[in-house]
Amino acid sequence: xxxxxxxxxxxxxxxxxxxxxxxxxxxxxxxxxxxxxxxxxxxxxxxxxxxxxxxxxxxxxxxxxxxxxxxxxxxxxxxxxxxxxxxxxxxxxxxxxxxxxxxxxxxxxxxxxxxxxxxxxxxxxxxxxxxxxxxxxxxxxxxxxxxxxxxxxxxxxxxxxxxxxxxxxxxxxxxxxxxxxxxxxxxxxxxxxxxxxxxxxxxxxxxxxxxxxxxxxxxxxxxxxxxxxxxxxxxxxxxxxxxxxxxxxxxxxxxxxxxxxxxxxxxxxxxxxxxxxxxxxxxxxxxxxxxxxxxxxxxxxxxxxxxxxxxxxxxxxxxxxxxxxxxxxxxxxxxxxxxxxxxxxxxxxxxxxxxxxxxx
Ligand SMILES: *Cc1c(COP(=O)(O)O)cnc(C)c1O
Numbered sequence: 001x002x003x004x005x006x007x008x009x010x011x012x013x014x015x016x017x018x019x020x021x022x023x024x025x026x027x028x029x030x031x032x033x034x035x036x037x038x039x040x041x042x043x044x045x046x047x048x049x050x051x052x053x054x055x056x057x058x059x060x061x062x063x064x065x066x067x068x069x070x071x072x073x074x075x076x077x078x079x080x081x082x083x084x085x086x087x088x089x090x091x092x093x094x095x096x097x098x099x100x101x102x103x104x105x106x107x108x109x110x111x112x113x114x115x116x117x118x119x120x121x122x123x124x125x126x127x128x129x130x131x132x133x134x135x136x137x138x139x140x141x142x143x144x145x146x147x148x149x150x151x152x153x154x155x156x157x158x159x160x161x162x163x164x165x166x167x168x169x170x171x172x173x174x175x176x177x178x179x180x181x182x183x184x185x186x187x188x189x190x191x192x193x194x195x196x197x198x199x200x201x202x203x204x205x206x207x208x209x210x211x212x213x214x215x216x217x218x219x220x221x222x223x224x225x226x227x228x229x230x231x232x233x234x235x236x237x238x239x240x241x242x243x244x245x246x247x248x249x250x251x252x253x254x255x256x257x258x259x260x261x262x263x264x265x266x267x268x269x270x271x272x273x274x275x276x277x278x279x280x281x282x283x284x285x286x287x288x289x290x291x292x293x294x295x296x297x298x299x300x301x302x303x304x305x306x307x308x309x310x311x312x313x314x315x316x317x318x319x320x321x322x323x324x325x326x327x328x329x330x331x332x333x334x335x336x337x338x339x340x341x342x343x344x345x346x347x348x349x350x351x352x353x354x355x356x357x358x359x360x
């Protein structure tokens with residue numbers, strides 16, 4: 001068996017300890033005589049799995065009691081619709097468009113009401129985060145929406161927008177659990193777990209309880225009402241049971257690693273190794289403004305498409321895989337999520353140095 005260094009943006013690398021533990025429990029989960037994949041989501045043993053997962057997430061993120069944690073399906077993309085269907089009471093919401101995912105959310109919301117583009121960085125291929133300290137925000141907005149870490153472009157908000165008292169809704173898919181957060185600053189924090197937490201198929205929604213109401217847009221499907229899932233503790237129907245079990249293991253792994261402050265330190269250290277090299281290299285350069293650099297997704301280019309392709313190919317042959325950039329940016333992108341070991345980044349940088357020397 002040989003494992004590669006997987007720099008995929010998602011689905012992405014998971015902690016090896018978690019995968020090994022899951023393998024050991026595959027045929028017989030804790031004496032139940034069956035795999036977690038085979039058991040009833042209403043069983044006592046599964047109830048413990050999902051409750052412990054929620055508690056561990058609450059501990060990690062310091063989630064206050066007036067927030068509900070929901071384990072849902074449909075990918076982050078289904079939330080693009082679920083958010084307006086549940087929260088657009090005045091049929092008016094503000095969107096800050098900092099990349100493809102924010103743009104898709106904005107476009108989806110406009111199917112349900114008036115989606116107002118409060119700011120955008122599309123003029124510079126989303127290579128920066130706009131100044132959001134004093135935006136013109138209409139009084140009657142239901143919420144202000146952001147994508148906090150832009151997976152494709154590699155930017156991240158270093159300070160949250162000034163919403164002027166409006167509810168903040170954030171897609172944190174690609175920075176979930178990468179550093180401590182103050183949950184109380186948000187109305188809704190959500191993300192697909194396949195970037196930084198677990199297997200595709202689970203979406204975690206952390207939502208302030210007063211935002212969960214019966215008052216949804218007419219025609220909202222039952223499965224898309226937050227209240228249904230909240231009232232049933234994420235067990236209204238069969239949840240993505242195995243995926244939640246793996247997420248639970250990752251939460252325990254994070255606790256063992258020292259929690260989110262320790263992860264932040266580790267992630268900063270890892271990202272610095274790569275960014276420092278990009279800043280000194282004569283061949284490679286980062287594509288976004290320095291102040292807005294993401295700790296999780298690092299896009300870079302050589303400026304020469306043929307050289308980019310050669311790099312991606314030779315890197316893969318050395319066991320550094322999925323480094324090809326998103327089709328809308330080109331070049332390369334290294335996603336260095338929580339589970340990417342520091343050693344993986346160090347070895348990648350050593351390979352980049354060697355490539356630069358050989359191709360100067
Ligand atoms: C990947 C991603 C999405 C889309 O996730 P799906 O689960 O495929 O719908 C949305 N937002 C962000 C920030 C992402 O990184």
